[in-house]
Amino acid sequence: MDNRKCTDRLDRKGIRVTPIRILVLDALMKASGTMSLADLETELETVDKSSIFRTLEIFEKHHLVHSIDDGTGSVKFEVCESEDDCSIADMHTHFYCEICHKTFCLKDISAPLVDLPEGFSARSVNYIIKGVCPSCARG
Amino acid sequence: MDNRKCTDRLDRKGIRVTPIRILVLDALMKASGTMSLADLETELETVDKSSIFRTLEIFEKHHLVHSIDDGTGSVKFEVCESEDDCSIADMHTHFYCEICHKTFCLKDISAPLVDLPEGFSARSVNYIIKGVCPSCARG
DNA sequence: GTTTATGCAAATTCTTTGCAATACT
DNA sequence: AGTATTGCAAAGAATTTGCATAAAC
Numbered sequence: 001m002d003n004r005k006c007t008d009r010l011d012r013k014g015i016r017v018t019p020i021r022i023l024v025l026d027a028l029m030k031a032s033g034t035m036s037l038a039d040l041e042t043e044l045e046t047v048d049k050s051s052i053f054r055t056l057e058i059f060e061k062h063h064l065v066h067s068i069d070d071g072t073g074s075v076k077f078e079v080c081e082s083e084d085d086c087s088i089a090d091m092h093t094h095f096y097c098e099i100c101h102k103t104f105c106l107k108d109i110s111a112p113l114v115d116l117p118e119g120f121s122a123r124s125v126n127y128i129i130k131g132v133c134p135s136c137a138r139g
Numbered sequence: 140m141d142n143r144k145c146t147d148r149l150d151r152k153g154i155r156v157t158p159i160r161i162l163v164l165d166a167l168m169k170a171s172g173t174m175s176l177a178d179l180e181t182e183l184e185t186v187d188k189s190s191i192f193r194t195l196e197i198f199e200k201h202h203l204v205h206s207i208d209d210g211t212g213s214v215k216f217e218v219c220e221s222e223d224d225c226s227i228a229d230m231h232t233h234f235y236c237e238i239c240h241k242t243f244c245l246k247d248i249s250a251p252l253v254d255l256p257e258g259f260s261a262r263s264v265n266y267i268i269k270g271v272c273p274s275c276a277r278g
Numbered sequence: 279g280t281t282t283a284t285g286c287a288a289a290t291t292c293t294t295t296g297c298a299a300t301a302c303t
Numbered sequence: 304a305g306t307a308t309t310g311c312a313a314a315g316a317a318t319t320t321g322c323a324t325a326a327a328c
Contacts, residue, residue, distance in 0.1 A: 016282080016283085016327085016328095018282090018283065018326085020283080020284075021283095036317090037317075037318080038316095038317080047284090047285090048284070049285095049318090050284080050285070050286080050287095050318095050319080050320085051283080051285065053318070053319070054284085054319095055283095067210075069208055069210035069267075070208075070265075071206075071208035071214075071265055073292090073293080073316075074316085074317065074318095075210075075317085093253055095255065095259055104259075106255070106256065109253050109254075112253060112266075113268070114232055114248050114251060114268075115248075116234065116245070116248075116268065117245065117273075118273070119272070119273025119277075120234055120268075120270060120271070120272060120273060121270045121271050121276060122268045122269070122270040123237065123269055123270040123271070124268075124269045125266075125267070125268050125269070126209075126210055126265070126267040126268075126269065127251075127264075127265070127266050127267075128208075128264070128265040128266075129252070129253075129255065129259075129261045129263070129265075130263045130264070130265065131260045131261040131262040132259070132260050132262070133258070133259060134256075134258025134259060137258060137259075137260060138258075155307075155308085157301090157302090157307090157308065157309090159308080159309075160308095175292090177291090177292080186309090186310090187310045187311070188293090188310095189294080189295080189309080189311080189312095190308080190309050190310065192293075192294070193294095193308080193309085194308095212291075212292070212317085212318075213291085213292060213293090214292085214293085
C-alpha cells in the first residue's frame with residue numbers, strides 16, 4: 001500500500017488523514033475501475049460500512065472522488081483524475097455491460113457536454129452507455 | 140383522461156389493455172416531465188405500488204416507456220417519444236436541478252453518443268446533466 | 279478537554295417478490 | 304377451466320442516521 005501517496009493527496013485536499021481514509025483512498029486508487037460502497041466493504045473487511053460511507057461523503061465534498069450512477073442500483077465511486085479539481089471536463093464516459101454487469105471507465109473518452117437552454121447551468125455530467133462489452137460479445 | 144389514446148397505444152404495442160395500465164399510461168403521458176414510481180403512487184392513490192411497478196416493467200419491455208436514472212436514488216419513467224421504438228437516437232438529455240431536485244426532460248436535445256472502443260456495442264444511453272435550473276438560479 | 283472519527287445497530291428509502299384473490303378469454 | 308392481472312404483505316438491497324466509544328488535536 002502506498003501510504004505516502006494517499007497521505008499527500010489527502011493533505012493537499014485539506015482532509016484530515018486517518019488510517020481509514022488512507023485505506024479507502026488506497027483501495028480506490030488501486031481499483032481498475034469504479035467501486036461501490038459494497039465493493040469497498042468487501043475489500044476492507046475490517047472497516048465498517050458507515051465509516052466507509054462517511055469517508056466517501058467527505059472525499060466527494062472535497063472533490064477527491066466523484067460518484068457515478070450507472071443505473072444498477074448501487075452508486076460507484078472513482079478517484080478524480082485531475083489533482084486539483086473535479087471539473088466537468090474531467091468527467092469521462094462509462095460503459096455498463098448488461099450481460100456481465102460490470103462498469104467500465106472509458107477514461108480516454110470525456111463525457112460530452114451539450115449546449116443547454118438559456119438559464120440552465122451545468123455542474124456535473126453523468127454519462128453512461130449501456131450495452132455489451134467486448135468479452136461478453138465474444139463469448 | 141384520454142382513454143382512447145392510451146388504449147390505442149397499448150394495443151399497437153401488443154400490451155393487453157387493463158384499467159390500471161390505462162391509468163398509469165395516462166399519468167405518464169400527461170406528466171410534464173419524468174415520473175418516479177413514488178410519483179405515480181401518489182397520483183394514482185387507488186392503485187397499489189406493486190401493480191404500478193409491474194405495469195412499468197411491462198411497458199418498458201415493450202418499449203412504451205424508458206427509465207432514466209438521474210442519480211437521485213429513484214428511477215424515473217417517461218413515455219417514449221417515437222411511437223414505434225425507443226432507439227438510442229430517441230434518448231434525450233435530462234437535467235437534474237440540485238437545488239429543487241427536479242428532473243427536466245430536454246426533449247429537443249438528443250443524448251450524444253460517443254464513439255466507443257472496438258468491441259463495445261451500445262444499446263442505450265443515460266445522459267444526465269446536473270446543476271441549477273433557471274428558476275432556482277433566479278431566486 | 280474539546281472536537282473529530284469510528285463502530286454498531288437500526289431506521290429509511292426504494293425496489294422487488296410470494297401468494298392468494300380477482301378478472302379476463 | 305385456465306391464464307393473466309392485481310393487491311396485500313413482506314422481503315431485499317442500498318443508503319443513511321443516532322448514539323456511544325475511541326482517537327486526535
